[in-house]
Amino acid sequence: MTVVTRSAQLFPLKPCIRLNAVRLVSLLVSAFLLSGCAGALWSDPVARQLNLFTQERLLLTADYARHHYGGDGYELREPRMIVLHYTAFPTLDESVRFFSSPFLDTEFRRDISAGGAVNVSAHYLVDRDGTVYQTAGENVICRHTIGFNHLALGIENVGRGAEQLTEEQAEADAALILRILRRHPSIRFLIGHDEYRDSRRPHYKLFREDDSTYGPTHKIDPGKTFMARVRSILAKRYGILLED
Ligand SMILES: [Zn+2]
Structure with a gap:
């Protein structure tokens, strides 16, 4: 106006x-x-923008959301939780290359290929030096955690395994989570991908998977040590205690 x-x-x-x-x-x-530009909304002011969501990927995401969550589009309207991961690739370049295609590599990810054509992704990618890249708008569903994608924001950390994750990444994740919480007070839960199948944890009540033939897979990322470090920074420095 x-x-x-x-x-x-x-x-x-x-x-x-x-x-x-x-x-x-x-x-x-x-x-x-x-248009696809909607994927660029809800951007983080600190993150470098690297939006991987083309119009084609948004349509594939809408198909995925409809099939698994009964959704009516690709939009993530009210996030309730944050899930931390590592990429299983040692460098940023390899991680970005893996996430860039709109289509899932059905050979490499045969374990989840029955779940849909859209590639896996997360909203943020954190390099080993702590640089944060935003790869999807916070209002877009990303495929990163079976059963929770319709209400979870995902943060991927560059690293082949837990041993490669750095203190800079733990610091960057905690600071990013703080900023996300200010934008989305609806978020109550923070989990590691390796915790997502634990039905004893409070977040599990949010689990939804409409395809009974598509079961959750076993995950070990990002691991207990990294989750403990991020939770410790959140609690001690920012006074934030999220449920798991
Ligand atoms: Zn993961």
């Missing part, structure tokens, strides 16, 4: 043309929201 008023002052228009200008802005905003 400010832009329109300003344009009207700079370029005095006849009322009918000004109305058309207002309609044009409105149409552009609508088109933006309906």
